[in-house]
Amino acid sequence: MSPVIAKPMHQESAKGPEARCSFERSAAAIAENSRYVAGGVNSAFRIGMAGGPLVFSHGEGPYLFDIDGNRLIDYYCGMGAMVLGHTPHSVQQAVKDQVDKGILYAGQSEVEFEAARILCQYIPSAQRIRFGSSGSEVAQAAFRLARATTGNRIILKFEGHYHGWFDNILWSTAPAKDAAGPAEAPSLAPGSKGQDTSDAAGLDVLGWNDLPALEARLARGDIAAVIMEPAMCNQGAIAPAPGYLEGALAACRRNGTILIFDEVITGFRLGRSGAQARFGVTPDLSIFAKAIANGFPVAALVGRGDLMDMFATGGVLHGGTFNSQPVTMAAMVAAQNELTAQQYESASRRGVRLRDGIATILQESGIKAQVTGFELMFHVGFGLDAPARSYRDLLKLDKVLYVKFAHALLKRGVRILERGAWFVSFVHDDAVIDATLEAVRSAAQEIAAGK
Ligand SMILES: Cc1ncc(COP(=O)(O)O)c(C=O)c1O
Numbered sequence: 001m002s003p004v005i006a007k008p009m010h011q012e013s014a015k016g017p018e019a020r021c022s023f024e025r026s027a028a029a030i031a032e033n034s035r036y037v038a039g040g041v042n043s044a045f046r047i048g049m050a051g052g053p054l055v056f057s058h059g060e061g062p063y064l065f066d067i068d069g070n071r072l073i074d075y076y077c078g079m080g081a082m083v084l085g086h087t088p089h090s091v092q093q094a095v096k097d098q099v100d101k102g103i104l105y106a107g108q109s110e111v112e113f114e115a116a117r118i119l120c121q122y123i124p125s126a127q128r129i130r131f132g133s134s135g136s137e138v139a140q141a142a143f144r145l146a147r148a149t150t151g152n153r154i155i156l157k158f159e160g161h162y163h164g165w166f167d168n169i170l171w172s173t174a175p176a177k178d179a180a181g182p183a184e185a186p187s188l189a190p191g192s193k194g195q196d197t198s199d200a201a202g203l204d205v206l207g208w209n210d211l212p213a214l215e216a217r218l219a220r221g222d223i224a225a226v227i228m229e230p231a232m233c234n235q236g237a238i239a240p241a242p243g244y245l246e247g248a249l250a251a252c253r254r255n256g257t258i259l260i261f262d263e264v265i266t267g268f269r270l271g272r273s274g275a276q277a278r279f280g281v282t283p284d285l286s287i288f289a290k291a292i293a294n295g296f297p298v299a300a301l302v303g304r305g306d307l308m309d310m311f312a313t314g315g316v317l318h319g320g321t322f323n324s325q326p327v328t329m330a331a332m333v334a335a336q337n338e339l340t341a342q343q344y345e346s347a348s349r350r351g352v353r354l355r356d357g358i359a360t361i362l363q364e365s366g367i368k369a370q371v372t373g374f375e376l377m378f379h380v381g382f383g384l385d386a387p388a389r390s391y392r393d394l395l396k397l398d399k400v401l402y403v404k405f406a407h408a409l410l411k412r413g414v415r416i417l418e419r420g421a422w423f424v425s426f427v428h429d430d431a432v433i434d435a436t437l438e439a440v441r442s443a444a445q446e447i448a449a450g451k
Contacts, residue, residue: 020411021070026054029067044165045079050407050418059086061427064415072415073436077423080265080377083291084338085427091294094334098327105326112324115332119302122273122336124282125261128308130301131324135264135289136164138301139227141318142285143168145307146225146258148316153201156217156226156257158208159186160235160391163227163262163287168199174235183207183392208232209240209390211247218255225258225285230275233265236381236388237373237421245281252284258307259283264290264299269376269423272339293332297322343426348375350433351424357437358422365444367401379420401447408443 030040030053041053055067062085064074077083084091098111112131120126132138143155157163159180162173170191172180181187186207188200206213208228217223230245232238252259261283266275268291276282285303292298301308301318310316322328355378359371362380370384381388382405383398397420406418414436416422428436 021068021072021413022411023051023054023066023068023070025068026066027052029055048418050403051410054415061085061087062425062429062432070413072410072413073428073432073439075414075416075422075424075436077425078295079290079417080269080421080423081290081295082423083268083376083425084294084335085425086295088294088335088338090338091296091331091334094330095296095327098330101326103325103327104322106321109324109326109329111326111329111333115298115324115329115336118333118336119288119300123267123286123288123302124273124276125284125286125304126302127305128303130308130311130318131329132299132301132318132320133297133322133325133328134164135262135287135299136166137320138287138289138299139163139169139260139262140166141301141311142227142260142287142303143225144318145285145301145303145310145316146260148310148314149258149307150224150256152222152224152257154204154223155202156204156206156214156223158206158228158232158391160232160394161208161227161229161262162234163264165192167196168202169227170195171200171203172205177395180392180395184213207390207392209238209244211241211244211251214248215251218251218257221255223255223257225260226252227260227262229266230261230263230279230281230283231266231270231374232390233373233377233379233421235391235419236394237377237379238388238390239374240279241389245279249281249283258285261286263288265377268292268339270374272341272344292335293328294335294338296328296331296335298328298332338426344376347424347426347428350428350430351375351378353430354422354424354428354433354436357433358440361437361441361444365441365448367405367444367448368398376424378422380422381420404447405443408446409439412439412443414439414443 034040041047046053057065057067064072116129119129159172163169171188173191175189179189186205188205263274263286267288271278287301289299311318352375362369370381370387372387373379381397382402388394403418406416
């Protein structure tokens with residue numbers, strides 16, 4: 001029997017904030033196709049959606065269209081990847097042109113060198129680069145390089161920071177309170193059943209934004225690398241405390257440890273040159289993915305020439321059939337060329353208007369919340385009395401109420417992540433922001449009234 005995918009019935013007109021979208025066709029398609037695709041989804045992070053996982057027919061600018069015919073203003077933005085929106089013409093055209101020239105060469109191409117030169121031009125830590133296909137994968141390359149360089153085994157990470165789904169690093173990404181241990185000496189908590197628990201021996205965890213704790217741990221001299229999101233954006237949207245990144249770099253230098261910034265989210269969102277330029281701290285290595293090629297599977301490990309050249313002459317192996325695949329490289333070059341200062345400036349103004357507008361509406365509706373973060377990526381945290389400074393503060397989030405809010409917004413044609421993150425693109429224009437704020441007001445009233 002062929003899978004049931006209902007024919008889309010697109011409703012192109014904007015729905016008013018009271019309009020109710022329904023998602024029956026998505027629900028039916030997920031139920032039917034769960035016979036073929038485990039859970040009906042291809043990533044664990046797509047399962048727990050309020051209203052159920054949705055099935056989409058197409059995207060356009062800031063919108064996604066689902067098979068129920070709903071037009072949704074999209075703040076997932078491909079989990080942060082679609083900084084140019086869903087249909088940037090120049091990227092689409094570059095991909096079409098490259099497809100005509102061949103798909104995979106298993107050799108070098110001019111377009112990958114062009115992509116590399118762009119990163120080296122804009123990213124402070126990028127003296128050399130290596131491309132991969134996902135953030136998870138290039139994080140592994142960074143660990144291997146750090147271990148080879150230092151001779152140490154342990155990678156030090158922070159609670160609430162996520163660096164991919166692989167066994168050796170999927171620890172303490174969002175631990176429950178009872179699994180997290182004491183704040184001053186956190187326990188390593190696995191993120192999945194089936195993980196190789198012996199990997200914990202190659203890892204340690206600390207609370208983030210606590211410089212004395214980091215300095216004390218590094219002084220033991222056994223850490224190969226410290227990896228962190230330079231602004232914590234997987235959980236919450238938390239800026240580094242003043243002096244924290246500088247202090248972390250200095251402590252790494254003192255102890256012969258490699259500092260890795262995971263800019264998979266912050267890269268090309270906190271600015272053209274990433275969080276490292278915004279905060280003025282240049283790490284040894286950095287990883288980028290997501291927005292680097294606006295939705296095409298490109299990731300990059302970039303860093304100091306002497307470290308990166310270990311891949312060439314130092315006996316450190318890095319491979320991958322799809323690394324620097326020309327079609328994705330063409331997408332990357334086109335996407336990178338769209339990242340202009342002028343675009344950042346105008347999109348940032350709109351992002352701030354949205355962020356601050358949400359905060360005002362929630363306050364007026366009597367919903368206790370903290371809205372924190374940046375222009376093109378921020379976090380709405382229900383139930384918090386004060387802005388979170390690290391993961392432990394986020395344990396106080398009222399997640400149940402936020403899921404209700406996310407669902408109320410979805411019914412009004414606005415799609416947000418249930419974990420509180422909002423991703424804004426260059427094409428969320430003022431009219432889209434206005435429509436969103438109207439829907440936020442209506443959804444906030446609904447949940448404040450306990451409906
Ligand atoms: C900060 C961060 N690092 C690494 C990753 C892993 O990237 P990928 O999903 O491309 O493997 C993610 C994914 O969400 C991320 O947010």
